[in-house]
Amino acid sequence: MSSGGKRDGIILLAGMAVFALLPLFVKNDFYLDGFILIFVWGAFAGAWNIISGYGGMVSLGHNAFFGIGAYTSTLLFLRQGVSPWIGMWAGAAIASALGIVLGVICFRLRSHYFALATLAFGQVASIIALNWRGLTEGAEGLTLPIRPGFAKMIFATKLGYVYMGLGLLVAVLLITYLIDNSKLGYYLVAFRENEDAARALGVRTGRVRLAAMAISSALSALIGSFYAQYLLYIDPSSVIRIQIAVQVALFAIVGGVGTVFGPFVGALIFIPITIFLRARLGTALPGLHMVIYGGILILVLFYMPKGIYGMLRERFFPSSRIFK
Numbered sequence: 522m523s524s525g526g527k528r529d530g531i532i533l534l535a536g537m538a539v540f541a542l543l544p545l546f547v548k549n550d551f552y553l554d555g556f557i558l559i560f561v562w563g564a565f566a567g568a569w570n571i572i573s574g575y576g577g578m579v580s581l582g583h584n585a586f587f588g589i590g591a592y593t594s595t596l597l598f599l600r601q602g603v604s605p606w607i608g609m610w611a612g613a614a615i616a617s618a619l620g621i622v623l624g625v626i627c628f629r630l631r632s633h634y635f636a637l638a639t640l641a642f643g644q645v646a647s648i649i650a651l652n653w654r655g656l657t658e659g660a661e662g663l664t665l666p667i668r669p670g671f672a673k674m675i676f677a678t679k680l681g682y683v684y685m686g687l688g689l690l691v692a693v694l695l696i697t698y699l700i701d702n703s704k705l706g707y708y709l710v711a712f713r714e715n716e717d718a719a720r721a722l723g724v725r726t727g728r729v730r731l732a733a734m735a736i737s738s739a740l741s742a743l744i745g746s747f748y749a750q751y752l753l754y755i756d757p758s759s760v761i762r763i764q765i766a767v768q769v770a771l772f773a774i775v776g777g778v779g780t781v782f783g784p785f786v787g788a789l790i791f792i793p794i795t796i797f798l799r800a801r802l803g804t805a806l807p808g809l810h811m812v813i814y815g816g817i818l819i820l821v822l823f824y825m826p827k828g829i830y831g832m833l834r835e836r837f838f839p840s841s842r843i844f845k
């Protein structure tokens with residue numbers, strides 16, 4: 522490994538060590554919640570980035586996959602006694618299958634038409650969750666019993682959730698890195714840049730996109746399952762509302778779509794802003810964080826079209842094989 526590669530590796534390990542060790546010195550549960558939310562939304566944005574960032578198919582329906590994971594693991598646990606460690610994989614399988622079906626139907630659409638189709642899919646999923654009261658209890662939601670236990674994925678302290686969230690984030694980053702350095706990643710980028718040229722070179726764009734959609738959907742569901750165990754209560758507004766899809770897309774776009782670490786950087790910027798505003802202003806100025814989100818998005822689109830992480834990477838790690 523070159524000296525530059527060693528330096529980048531040391532920086533990466535140091536950053537991971539900070540995120541792994543810092544929560545041990547935080548005693549306030551409010552701030553530990555911040556760590557959990559950064560990890561959850563950073564991981565979710567990373568999962569969205571696989572199909573929308575690398576593949577260029579902007580999905581506004583990933584809230585459906587997130588909600589499927591949350592509801593599947595919760596319902597299996599409450600009604601069948603199945604551990605969430607197993608239920609989360611059932612949710613991932615269902616979400617992956619639905620993602621493939623959605624892809625088969627909608628991948629024929631281009632540009633904003635695909636985004637609108639996925640937006641409709643997410644909205645339909647939200648309506649079903651709200652009205653299928655026999656299954657989801659509708660707006661009343663489902664409550665998980667507060668009985669800590671590893672098998673139940675319910676931890677006695679916030680630290681358990683912190684490290685579970687960190688583990689999911691690292692898994693998403695690793696999977697994204699592997700995709701970025703594989704034929705799948707190259708094919709996705711080729712399709713994103715020029716679909717006709719990719720097909721002319723023999724890339725089976727349909728299979729490539731379906732594979733990316735299956736992975737992205739499954740990871741979103743896994744994260745949704747963990748989020749349900751963290752909240753211990755779910756309803757359509759908390760895990761499947763359309764704003765979730767818009768928010769996760771915003772994090773990835775501002776951080777840097779089509780990069781490994783960009784979506785996490787987006788969450789690292791936006792989540793603390795949201796927490797600070799809610800803590801300081803409470804209900805005095807509801808929705809102010811969305812105004813700030815919009816302002817940041819406009820500035821990034823104008824001055825940093827590759828996202829904040831993309832700009833930082835070009836400046837400090839232009840030839841790095843690690844910071845992608």
